[in-house]
Amino acid sequence: MLHKVLEIRNLTATAYVLRIERKKVSFKAGQCFNLGLKNSGVNREYSIYSGENDSCLEFLVKEIKEGIVSPSLRQVTLGEEINLHGPYGSFVIDPIKIKQVKFYFICTGTGIAPFHSFIRSHPNLDYQIINGIRSLNERYDYDEYHPLKITTCISREKWAGFHGRLTAYLPEIPIDTKSIFYICGNQKMIQEAYVILRKKKVSGNHIFTEAFF
Amino acid sequence: MKIAFSYPPIINSDGQKAMVSQNRNVQFFMKPTYLLPIIQGQAATWLRDMGYNVFWDDGNSQLKTFDCWYLDLIEASPDVIIFESTTPVMKFYWNIVNKIKSDLPHCTVIMTGYHSMRKPQETLRRSYADVVLRSNHIDFVLQKLIPYIDENSQWRENCPIEGLVIRIDENNFHDTGNFKQIETLDLSPDVDRDLVQWKNYAYENGNFLQTPGTYATSVVRDCMFGKCSFCRYNGPDLTFSMRSVQKSLDEYQKLIEDYGAREIFDDSGVWYRGAEAREFAQGIIDRGLNKKDCYFGFNTRFGYLEEDTIALLAKANFRFVLVGLEAADEETLNRLNKGYGPKDSEQNLKLYTKYGLFPHLTIMVGYFWQTREQLNTTIDTVKRFMFEGLARTLQVTICTPIDFTPYHQECIDQKMLLTNDYDDFDMSKLIVKTPIPHNDYYDAIRNIYGIAFHPKFIFKQIQFLFKFKKRDWQFLFTYGIRAIRRVRQHIFNLTKQQKNKVIK
Numbered sequence: 001m002l003h004k005v006l007e008i009r010n011l012t013a014t015a016y017v018l019r020i021e022r023k024k025v026s027f028k029a030g031q032c033f034n035l036g037l038k039n040s041g042v043n044r045e046y047s048i049y050s051g052e053n054d055s056c057l058e059f060l061v062k063e064i065k066e067g068i069v070s071p072s073l074r075q076v077t078l079g080e081e082i083n084l085h086g087p088y089g090s091f092v093i094d095p096i097k098i099k100q101v102k103f104y105f106i107c108t109g110t111g112i113a114p115f116h117s118f119i120r121s122h123p124n125l126d127y128q129i130i131n132g133i134r135s136l137n138e139r140y141d142y143d144e145y146h147p148l149k150i151t152t153c154i155s156r157e158k159w160a161g162f163h164g165r166l167t168a169y170l171p172e173i174p175i176d177t178k179s180i181f182y183i184c185g186n187q188k189m190i191q192e193a194y195v196i197l198r199k200k201k202v203s204g205n206h207i208f209t210e211a212f213f
Numbered sequence: 214m215k216i217a218f219s220y221p222p223i224i225n226s227d228g229q230k231a232m233v234s235q236n237r238n239v240q241f242f243m244k245p246t247y248l249l250p251i252i253q254g255q256a257a258t259w260l261r262d263m264g265y266n267v268f269w270d271d272g273n274s275q276l277k278t279f280d281c282w283y284l285d286l287i288e289a290s291p292d293v294i295i296f297e298s299t300t301p302v303m304k305f306y307w308n309i310v311n312k313i314k315s316d317l318p319h320c321t322v323i324m325t326g327y328h329s330m331r332k333p334q335e336t337l338r339r340s341y342a343d344v345v346l347r348s349n350h351i352d353f354v355l356q357k358l359i360p361y362i363d364e365n366s367q368w369r370e371n372c373p374i375e376g377l378v379i380r381i382d383e384n385n386f387h388d389t390g391n392f393k394q395i396e397t398l399d400l401s402p403d404v405d406r407d408l409v410q411w412k413n414y415a416y417e418n419g420n421f422l423q424t425p426g427t428y429a430t431s432v433v434r435d436c437m438f439g440k441c442s443f444c445r446y447n448g449p450d451l452t453f454s455m456r457s458v459q460k461s462l463d464e465y466q467k468l469i470e471d472y473g474a475r476e477i478f479d480d481s482g483v484w485y486r487g488a489e490a491r492e493f494a495q496g497i498i499d500r501g502l503n504k505k506d507c508y509f510g511f512n513t514r515f516g517y518l519e520e521d522t523i524a525l526l527a528k529a530n531f532r533f534v535l536v537g538l539e540a541a542d543e544e545t546l547n548r549l550n551k552g553y554g555p556k557d558s559e560q561n562l563k564l565y566t567k568y569g570l571f572p573h574l575t576i577m578v579g580y581f582w583q584t585r586e587q588l589n590t591t592i593d594t595v596k597r598f599m600f601e602g603l604a605r606t607l608q609v610t611i612c613t614p615i616d617f618t619p620y621h622q623e624c625i626d627q628k629m630l631l632t633n634d635y636d637d638f639d640m641s642k643l644i645v646k647t648p649i650p651h652n653d654y655y656d657a658i659r660n661i662y663g664i665a666f667h668p669k670f671i672f673k674q675i676q677f678l679f680k681f682k683k684r685d686w687q688f689l690f691t692y693g694i695r696a697i698r699r700v701r702q703h704i705f706n707l708t709k710q711q712k713n714k715v716i717k
Contacts, residue, residue, distance in 0.1 A: 001554075032440075034552040036516065041560030043516040043553060045438065066488050068519045085552045088440035187454065194393060204375055204391040211453050213437055 001025075002038060002081040006056055008074060012137050015110060016074055017049060018059045020082065025057060029121035030093065030114040030182075030210075033086030035059065037072050043083060044069040047091075047113040047184070047210070051120025057084070060113040060140060091182070091210040098122055102179040106166065106193050108132040111185030111212050112140060118182075119145065132166030132189065167192040175200045184210045214363050217291040218257045219270040220250075222279045223305050230273060231302055231639075238445075238615050239301045240640045247274040249414040249428045251480065253297060253325075254404035256352035260359055261408060274413035287316050293359065295351075298326040300616055301639035307340035314341040321362060325351050327445050327616040328635075333378035337386050343369075348376040348392035350434065352401045398454045403430045403464045406472055415474075420533060420573065422508060422684065422692050426476035430464055432456045432493075433481035438514060440550045443539070443577070443612060443620040446482040458489055462496040469505050476508045478533060484511035490522050497529040508532035508684070515561045516553045527568035532684055534565050538574040538604075539612075541594035542587040545580060549620070555594075562603040569682065571605040574598065576661060577612040579654040581629040581645040588649070588657055595661055600669040602677065605688065606696065609661045611654065613640045665700050 007019040018035075027033075029052050036043030044067075050058035063070045076082060091114055093103070105115035105127055112131055119125060129150040133139065135157045142150070153166040162169050170193060181197055183190050190209050197207055223231035229241035233248050254269075261267040268289065272282030286294070294313065298306040310322050323344045329336040333345035348354050357374045365371060369381050376392020404411075406427070415425030434454045436446035468474040485493055497503050509526075510533025518526075540546055541555050565572045576595055578588060598604045614621035614630065615638060624630045629645045637644050643651045664670050674693070677685040 034516065039556070039560070040519075041516060041553075041557045041564070042519045043557075045552070064487075066491075068487070068521075083554065085547070085554065086550075088550050088552065188397075191396065204393055207393065209393065209452060211437075213453070213455070 001084050003057070003084045005076045005078055005080055005082060007078065008076070011060075011140050014063045014065075015138070015140060016061055016063065017141075018061055018073055019050075019056050020058075020084065022055060022057050025084075025087070027052065027087035028092040029117040030091045031087035031089045032091075032114075033057070033059070033084055033088070035073060036069055036083045037076070038081050038083055040072070040083075042068055043085070045088075047212075048087065048117045049113045051117055054120065060110045060116070062110040089210070091184070091208060093118055093122065093125075097180060098125060101126070102176060103127045104175075104179050104181045105129045106170070106181060106183045106185075108166065108185030108189045109134075109138060109212075110140070111210075114184055114210065115182065116141065116144065130166050130170065132169075132185070165189075167196065170196045171199075175202065177202050177206070179206070181207045182210075183207065185212055187211045187213065214293065214359070215266045215268070215289070215291045216257075216260055216293045216295065216359065217268055217270045217286060217289065218253050218295050219286060220273055220297070221305075221309055222272040222277055222282055223302055224279065225639075231305075232273065233299075238613065238638075238640060239299050240610075245273065245417065246419055247271075247414045247417050248480070249274075249404070249409060249411065250297060251404060251428055251431050252349070252351050252434075253295070254409045255401045255430060256295070256355045257408055258402045258405040259352050259356045261405065262402060263356065263360070265359060267408065269409045271409075271413070275410070276413075283312075286313070290317060291320060293321045293323060293362070295323045295325060295355070297351075298324065298328060300328045300635050301637075303328055303336070303339075303635045307336065307342075310340040310342050323355075323358075325349075331617040333388075334386065337378060337380050341380075343380050345378045346376060346392075347378060350376075350392065353396060354392060393452055398434055398456045399460050401430075403460075403467075406468070411472070419695065420478060420510065420535070421476045422532065422571075422687050423475040423506075425472075425474060426478065427468060427472070427474045429461065429468070429477050429479045430456070431481040432458075432461050432479055432485055432489075433483060436482040437486075438483060438552060440552065441537075441539075442548070442550045442623065443614070443618055444482070445616055445618055447618055455485070455489070458485070458492045458496060462493065462500065462502075465497065465502060465509075466500055469502055469507050474507055476510070476533075478510040479512070481512060483514050483517065486513070486517040487522070490518065491525050494522070494525040494529040494531070498525075503528065503530040510534065512536070514552070515557045518561070518564070520564050523564050523568050523570065527570055532569075532571050533573060534570050535573045535575060536561070538591075538595065538598075539577045540580070540583070540587065541591045545583065545587055545591075548580070548582065558594075559598070559603065562598060566603055569680075569684070571684070571688070572603065574604045574607040576607060576609045578609060578657050579611045579643045579645065579647060579651075581624060581627070581647055583647065583649075583654075585649050585653065588654065592657055592660055596664055596667075599664045600667070600673060602673045607661065607664070609658045611640055611643055611658070613638055613644060662700050665696065 003020040005020050009017040032045045032047045034043040035046050046059040049060040061070050132153045134155050153162045153169045155165050183193050225241045229243050230245045231239045232242050232245040257267050321343045324336050324342045325346045329345045330347050336345050346354055354376050362368045369379050375390050377389045379387040437453045439447050509531045512535045562572050614624045632644050674689045
């Protein structure tokens with residue numbers, strides 16, 4: 001399906017938010033879509049960034065230098081159409097659990113995208129984000145999260161907060177094992193975070209993962 | 214401890230053998246294709262490396278009769294037997310497990326495979342199996358489980374390893390919870406080719422243009438897309454993991470230089486894409502493996518490979534690209550969650566063939582919603598692709614809902630299934646309600662396979678000869694003869710229901 005590009009909001013040299021028209025697309029927060037240039041025949045998967053009730057669809061895109069799709073999407077002129085397929089996937093929140101438990105959202109880089117979608121879609125969600133990034137400027141749309149509900153771990157810059165990888169931070173904090181844990185980002189982080197949570201006696205049935213690659 | 218990785222010869226009433234086929238489901242063939250089970254091969258290698266006495270017991274590839282296979286197994290008297298099964302052969306496996314447990318009561322039987330992993334309790338209730346793996350990462354689970362069994366007499370009650378359902382007694386089972394693949398895939402070893410007797414799988418495979426051919430240790434476990442509704446690589450319990458490029462390149466080098474492989478296929482659900490695909494192709498070139506008379510092949514998805522990558526793959530002597538063209542109409546592609554549109558397939562095929570790759574299309578017919586118009590769109594599109602030389606080979610299968618995939622669940626929820634008998638899930642007939650008669654889908658299969666004999670297709674293959682590439686000549690004069698035999702067999706398998714009963 002073709003959708004017009006409405007806005008490209010540059011966040012850093014390597015990240016941007018792509019906003020496209022929604023048309024009648026319905027989705028569940030956390031699902032992903034395939035995006036590609038019109039008539040290119042090539043596409044890639046991106047998690048939804050916007051909320052279920054937002055008027056447009058938004059995607060938080062990390063530009064891969066050697067990539068094909070992410071650099072070309074950034075060059076699209078406003079009003080141009082791009083290809084969209086989806087939504088797909090089961091990295092979603094069980095609506096029954098929303099009022100029952102606390103959610104931990106553990107992510108690196110643009111892996112925060114599905115959690116942004118969760119929070120926009122479910123304003124009363126009891127959540128805590130643990131976000132691992134390399135530098136301060138990667139705190140994408142930081143103001144949209146409750147300041148007490150997001151912890152940032154910065155690995156390559158010293159700052160007032162936690163300096164180091166999130167996998168160094170995670171073992172240090174108390175965890176309520178009844179909570180539900182969503183992990184999204186690069187695979188190595190997911191593997192390490194999973195082991196840490198299991199060591200903290202979190203059941204594997206309470207951990208959901210989505211790898212970005 | 215003696216451990217057997219066993220595949221019994223299973224023969225149906227038509228005298229055909231059960232073989233793992235499309236999507237790792239079982240189909241019956243008179244002249245089978247012997248596919249090396251890679252993850253089991255890795256598990257066997259890993260356990261052997263840990264010091265266990267492992268033997269590879271594939272009665273099919275070792276050309277044993279059932280009786281011969283069974284007597285040999287009983288005589289070997291293993292402490293542990295590991296089976297892999299899917300829906301259409303579940304009843305057979307339950308019976309054989311019970312027979313084995315009667316003859317070898319001390320033996321621990323472990324069931325693996327996509328059916329039992331989704332319904333472990335069923336297998337424990339319907340047979341005397343001791344353990345069911347709830348994971349397809351058989352290698353990672355077994356390398357923990359086997360030592361635990363070996364070292365703990367109370368293993369049934371106390372085993373803490375995730376991803377298992379263990380029999381405690383007749384009615385009580387110990388469920389250890391979900392398994393998630395959390396370790397790097399590089400920890401699992403390359404398949405030991407001698408252990409699995411690789412040459413038994415090196416010749417009878419319709420996808421090899423040159424032999425001996427072999428399957429590489431898969432670079433990707435599960436699927437990086439993992440959303441296609443009919444596919445078993447789909448579900449919250451499955452994870453995506455990838456081997457390092459250099460480790461895989463090392464294996465290719467060994468397969469070519471030490472074993473003399475002339476065609477290597479990677480059967481990962483979807484192979485590398487983007488940077489990893491280019492790094493791999495460049496690695497093949499840098500090591501000079503592209504000049505060793507060995508072709509390479511893999512599975513991919515439309516939309517995953519762009520022109521620069523395809524050009525590099527061609528330079529590295531890649532040939533065979535297996536790609537799913539499950540349908541050619543937009544509605545079906547959307548309902549299957551394929552993630553691309555009808556036009557994308559043609560664009561991708563044009564690029565593959567521009568650089569001399571040989572696309573192989575895997576087509577399916579018989580979705581419960583598939584109208585005559587949708588079916589004809591698929592037939593016409595496939596014909597055009599084949600006549601124009603945009604694809605070189607194909608296979609058609611009846612879409613059979615299997616092993617509790619989302620499509621299977623959809624069929625159950627919408628009451629579209631015509632049978633609950635697991636034997637009927639062998640892809641030999643339609644088992645869902647459809648908007649047009651079943652015979653029309655069987656005719657479509659015959660029609661699509663008939664492309665191989667069409668003058669336009671043959672003329673196109675003759676045209677390819679004038680490119681003066683070895684692979685084109687091999688394709689027509691070596692592969693072509695083998696292919697005709699296989700095409701006839703596929704037509705028999707998939708349309709015999711027109712002669713026999715059709716489920717109504």
